[in-house]
Amino acid sequence: MQKIANILKKQITSTIIAIIFGFIVAAIILAATGYSPADAFTAMFEGIFSRPKYISNVIIKSTPIILTGLSVAFAFKTGLFNMGAEGQYIMSSVFATIVGIKLDLPPVLQIPMVILAGVFAGAVYGAVVGYLKARFGIHEVITSIMLNWVALYFSNFIVSLKTFHQPNSTATFTVNESSFTTILHKWKVSPEGIAWLKEHPTIMDVLLKTDVNIGIIVAIIMVIVISILLNRTTKGYELKAVGFNKDAAEFAGINVKKNILHSMIIAGAIAGLAGALSVTGVQPHRISTMAAFENYGFNGLSVALIAANSPIGCLFAGLLFAGLLYGGQSIQSTIGAPSEVINIMIGTIVFFVALTRIVPVLADKLAKRGEKHAH
Numbered sequence: 001m002q003k004i005a006n007i008l009k010k011q012i013t014s015t016i017i018a019i020i021f022g023f024i025v026a027a028i029i030l031a032a033t034g035y036s037p038a039d040a041f042t043a044m045f046e047g048i049f050s051r052p053k054y055i056s057n058v059i060i061k062s063t064p065i066i067l068t069g070l071s072v073a074f075a076f077k078t079g080l081f082n083m084g085a086e087g088q089y090i091m092s093s094v095f096a097t098i099v100g101i102k103l104d105l106p107p108v109l110q111i112p113m114v115i116l117a118g119v120f121a122g123a124v125y126g127a128v129v130g131y132l133k134a135r136f137g138i139h140e141v142i143t144s145i146m147l148n149w150v151a152l153y154f155s156n157f158i159v160s161l162k163t164f165h166q167p168n169s170t171a172t173f174t175v176n177e178s179s180f181t182t183i184l185h186k187w188k189v190s191p192e193g194i195a196w197l198k199e200h201p202t203i204m205d206v207l208l209k210t211d212v213n214i215g216i217i218v219a220i221i222m223v224i225v226i227s228i229l230l231n232r233t234t235k236g237y238e239l240k241a242v243g244f245n246k247d248a249a250e251f252a253g254i255n256v257k258k259n260i261l262h263s264m265i266i267a268g269a270i271a272g273l274a275g276a277l278s279v280t281g282v283q284p285h286r287i288s289t290m291a292a293f294e295n296y297g298f299n300g301l302s303v304a305l306i307a308a309n310s311p312i313g314c315l316f317a318g319l320l321f322a323g324l325l326y327g328g329q330s331i332q333s334t335i336g337a338p339s340e341v342i343n344i345m346i347g348t349i350v351f352f353v354a355l356t357r358i359v360p361v362l363a364d365k366l367a368k369r370g371e372k373h374a375h
Contacts, residue, residue, distance in 0.1 A: 015306060015313075018352035019320070026345040035337040044342075047330025048323045052202050056210040058319065058326045060282065063215035064089065066318030067222060067274035068300025071267045073309040074226055075140075078263040079243020084129055084144025085271040086297025087151035090290075091125045092118035092275025094155050097287050100175025100279060101164060110178040115276040122272015123265045125151065130264025134257035140264070148297070152290055159289050171288035181280040182213045213281030220315065222270060227311040229266075239263050271297060299325075302350050321346065 027037035048058055068085040075082035096118035103113055125147065132138040158164055164172040177185075187193040188207045197204035206212055230236040241249040242259040250256050274296060279285060303321050307313030328342030 015308065015353060018306070018349050018355075021352045022345045022349035025348040026341050029341055029344060030337060033337070035335060039335050040331045040337050040341070043330045043334035044324075044327040046327075047334075048327035052205040053209045054326070056206045056212050058323045059216050060211055060213065061326050062318045062322035063213075063219050063281075064274040064278050064296045065299050065303055065321050066216075066219045066314055067277070068271050068297050069303030069307060069314040069318050069321075070219075070222060070226055070300075070311055071270040071274070072297075072300050072304035073307060073311060073314050074230070074270060075263060075267040076304060076309040077230055077243060078239040078259070079246075080130075080133070080260065080263055080267070081141050082126070082129075082144060082264070082267045082271075083141050083301070084126065084147050084268070084297070085300050086293050086295070087144065087148035088122040088125045088268045088271035089275040089278075089296045090148075090151040090155050090294075092122040092272035093279050093287050094151075094158050095121035096276040096279040097172055097175055098158070098164065100179040100285070101173050104176040104178055107178045107180075110176065111181060111280065114175065114179045114280055115181075115273070118276025118279065119269050119272040122275060123269035126264040126266075126268015126271070127261060129268075130261040133264070134260040148293065152293060155287060156289050159287060166286075169288075171284065172286045174285045175279060179280050180213075180285065181215065181277065182211055182282075183207070211282045213277070215277040215281045218273065218277060219318075222273065223311045223315050226270070230311065235262075271300070274300075302346060305350050305353050308353075 023041070027041075030037045030040050048054055068089055071085045071088070072082050096114050099117040100110075100114045103110060105113065128147065129140050129143045132143050133140045159170070159172050166173045184193070184207060188197065194208075197208055228236075230240065238249070238254050238259050239262065241252070241254055242256050242263075246256050249259075278296075279287070299321060303314055303317045306320070307317040324342050324346055328339050328345075331337045331341065332339040
């Protein structure tokens, strides 16, 4: 009993239980509406793993979700609720696009400039939330949600400007090719590249048929950097101390207001990195008029919850999330079941992750029952 109780107390156990419940609820709904859960899940997993290009697309789709999830998780770790990752992502995409259109430098200069523009925009947008919280005590949830809408309409305004708007479309011009972070994007469409890829069909399925880019590498590096920052540095200790107990941190001589501002700047920069990499790494390499949010920031919120705000956990939760979203499309195309069942599954997983505190309580009851039987 004690061993079972110890296993149940682990965070990974609670997360796995939540995922299992998500699949169970989805299976019940599918069965109730006349679809075979086995066929649906088979279609989903085949839509994720059956071809190299599917796996590549899941990884590509996971990159911005991992980074926005990391942004939200970082803010959580420092006692802040970053509901503004969506707005920070959008503002980053806007400024990365502007710089990518206006500048046409060699790639070694162009790519850093475009990405830094996006990161800077996200950081500034996060800083606004942090400043209002630190200076006036305005709750970050309220300001960040409002700023999300400002970002959406600002993005649409930029798209409509004659300077950036591509005629006969609802989008801006494409950023200059020197901005692209797609791997081997020139070589793979050259006669030499195509000839070589035809001899290596697996690599061709990945390189030629997907927008494989450096994003996932950057995301992994950022996960490691944020883990080190939070757990191995003095700055990370200060940020977490402020989040844990502001009064105690201030008594210990930590500048609370400054650290609140710094926390939101870093969180905004991470979400900004996601937006910049989406523009540089994935077609159509531009922004379009939006009728609603793209949900990268809000999906990041779910990723952070599933990962229990662990930076390393965000990497795996982001891959899981992207796999469900991408593979879930196959459910509709293969057996005709509505793909919305995947959103229900994700919502159920997040719901049960939110109830993870129940699992340790059950574990304690099992341990006490085991002790009674032992006596």
